[in-house]
Amino acid sequence: MTSSGAQVELVSISKSFKSSGTAVASVDLNIGAGEFVTLLGPSGSGKTTTLNMIAGFIDPDEGSVRLDGVDVVSTPVHKRDIGMVFQQFSLFPHMTVGENIAFPLKERGMKRAQVAEAVESVLEKVNLAGYANRKPQELSGGQQQRAAIARAIVFGPRLLLMDEPLSALDKKLREHLQLEIKRIQRDLGVTCVFVTHDQEEALLLSDRIVVFNEGEVVQVGTPAEVYAHPSERFVAEFLGDSNLFDGTLGTDDDGARTLGCDEGVFPVATGHADGAACLLLRPEVIELSPSRTAGVRPQIRCVVEDSDYFGPVTKYWVRSETGRMLHVRQTQDPESFLPVGAEVFLSWDPARGHILAGQ
Numbered sequence: 001m002t003s004s005g006a007q008v009e010l011v012s013i014s015k016s017f018k019s020s021g022t023a024v025a026s027v028d029l030n031i032g033a034g035e036f037v038t039l040l041g042p043s044g045s046g047k048t049t050t051l052n053m054i055a056g057f058i059d060p061d062e063g064s065v066r067l068d069g070v071d072v073v074s075t076p077v078h079k080r081d082i083g084m085v086f087q088q089f090s091l092f093p094h095m096t097v098g099e100n101i102a103f104p105l106k107e108r109g110m111k112r113a114q115v116a117e118a119v120e121s122v123l124e125k126v127n128l129a130g131y132a133n134r135k136p137q138e139l140s141g142g143q144q145q146r147a148a149i150a151r152a153i154v155f156g157p158r159l160l161l162m163d164e165p166l167s168a169l170d171k172k173l174r175e176h177l178q179l180e181i182k183r184i185q186r187d188l189g190v191t192c193v194f195v196t197h198d199q200e201e202a203l204l205l206s207d208r209i210v211v212f213n214e215g216e217v218v219q220v221g222t223p224a225e226v227y228a229h230p231s232e233r234f235v236a237e238f239l240g241d242s243n244l245f246d247g248t249l250g251t252d253d254d255g256a257r258t259l260g261c262d263e264g265v266f267p268v269a270t271g272h273a274d275g276a277a278c279l280l281l282r283p284e285v286i287e288l289s290p291s292r293t294a295g296v297r298p299q300i301r302c303v304v305e306d307s308d309y310f311g312p313v314t315k316y317w318v319r320s321e322t323g324r325m326l327h328v329r330q331t332q333d334p335e336s337f338l339p340v341g342a343e344v345f346l347s348w349d350p351a352r353g354h355i356l357a358g359q
């Protein structure tokens with residue numbers, strides 16, 4: 001199968017549809033050989049259109065798609081040699097699993113004996129050894145997607161495109177297959193472009209995440225970068241739970257940088273000019289304490305409104321005195337569980353707050 005992944009370059013690609021207007025607006029993206037990149041964004045943000053332009057199903061109105069430095073915009077789909085897996089189970093229903101997987105090899109003129117060997121080997125890779133003679137409808141949803149993955153990788157493509165391949169599966173199966181996809185991709189060294197609107201899936205799988213909003217790329221970064229340092233409010237809210245405090249950056253009498261907002265004046269990390277800004281606190285950054293701690297800043301007094309116990313983690317919803325609902329995630333022992341109605345004090349390390357300047 002694959003020895004190395006392809007390098008993908010999107011250079012200012014745009015696409016508009018007559019009926020719906022701009023779907024993708026001047027997207028630039030460089031994907032390295034062997035990288036796992038996820039296109040993440042809400043419904044209608046242009047992810048699938050972008051993937052389809054890489055595949056060749058849609059021609060961009062402008063810009064170019066380069067595979068290993070070669071512009072492929074005028075190369076038809078079947079000549080791009082790309083493996084593809086879609087949300088819908090796309091196996092041919094009248095063929096067995098083995099015949100489905102053999103199909104791309106026969107199309108490429110591979111000899112019978114080699115085909116049989118390749119099919120057997122790829123079935124093992126996706127944990128479907130022994131299933132070659134079944135029809136797709138005799139497989140579970142998860143097994144069908146494994147077979148679809150096998151068919152997509154069997155001919156050794158250097159690029160694998162996956163469009164929400166797991167969204168039709170239940171949660172448990174999805175989580176299991178996520179890990180399998182990652183393992184297979186790493187083993188093969190194939191470059192993978194994966195589309196999802198599921199932020200947890202994107203965080204788990206990706207080397208880098210490309211966040212789409214309204215046809216534009218709003219941020220590209222590692223999962224840790226986009227989660228902890230979102231470039232804008234949209235990314236902060238789309239990826240993970242967020243507590244956002246709108247305010248104004250300034251300096252207090254001791255020369256420390258602060259953000260003044262409805263909930264108080266909070267110390268913040270340096271590095272941003274005075275003016276409007278938004279402070280992002282992820283739920284796990286906040287500490288909860290049943291009493292005020294003398295001398296600690298920042299602190300916000302709140303009341304517990306609701307909580308969900310997940311074993312090692314408890315998720316609290318607390319309301320501040322200004323009426324704001326805030327999420328807090330705590331990893332505490334069951335003895336210190338805070339009941340609904342309890343008074344609590346929120347504090348955090350200012351260095352762990354993320355400032356969205358000018359927003």
Ligand SMILES: Nc1ncnc2c1ncn2[C@@H]1O[C@H](COP(=O)(O)OP(=O)(O)OP(=O)(O)O)[C@@H](O)[C@H]1O
Binds near residue numbers: 020045048
């Ligand atoms: N063939 C088409 N004809 C007309 N408009 C289209 C076509 N395909 C996509 N669009 C429009 O282009 C925009 C982007 O669609 P796209 O499918 O790329 O988004 P997406 O982020 O993949 O969404 P989803 O997660 O729902 O699949 C949407 O407004 C959509 O309605």
